[in-house]
Amino acid sequence: MLNRLDDMLNFHTQALRIRDQRQQVLASNIANADTPNYKARDLDFKAALQGALKAAPVAGGAALATTAPGHLAARPGQAAEAGLLYRTPAQGSVDGNTVDMDAERAAFADNAIHYEFNLTRISQQLKGLLAAIQG
């Protein structure tokens, strides 16, 4: 039963976690809009979510080899980092910076709204469960 509850909430929880990580990557881009030679990065959300749902590293991600019984296996939570890519600049700049402020801010707002959407969905699922329990 508990396992099913977990499965029910899992999708939006994983999505929320990746949105959270993407928000941080976009924040780094905006913060470094004036830093020479900074290369803007972004997360491939689709690949990261698929990777997280499968609880296996996405393509290109390095799996940790465990050579001794005391070693810990890589957590599935780290799968999203493999989806971290560099942005292709629409317009190059002389100082080597590839941050496009408009694109980054749009992505930041978009990601924030998606984050809120996932939160709302989890809230609704919890309310649904509560209604089922209380009758």
Add this chain to the structure above:
Amino acid sequence: MSLFNIFNVAGSAMNAQSQRLNTVASNLANADSATSANGEAYKAKQVVFAATPVGENGATGVNVAAVVEDPSPMKMVYDPKNPLADGKGYVTMPNVNVVEEMVNMISASRSYQSNAEMMNTTKTLLLKTLNLGQ
């Protein structure tokens, strides 16, 4: 929770931008300072930004790597009446480019604003997360 890292990222950027604004203020204020404590004309100063990792998993903030003196040539003004004039009657004036500094100022304040806004958005998201399931 990576969202907490955003406060560090935005905070470091705001810190760096305000230092840049400070340098601009100093340059503009001294645009006409023909002499200083060391007896030479004021030299324009510029900040150098560098990306720096803050916190774990890839959060990148900004720090001011160095404050360098502007290498552009000093302005020579012909003013033989000035006590600081050299043998030919020229006074060495600061190499501050006022137009460039104004542009720098606007750019710094806009960047500061975006970072402040970013912090606000993050705060809203975190507060909503805190209220999850209520």
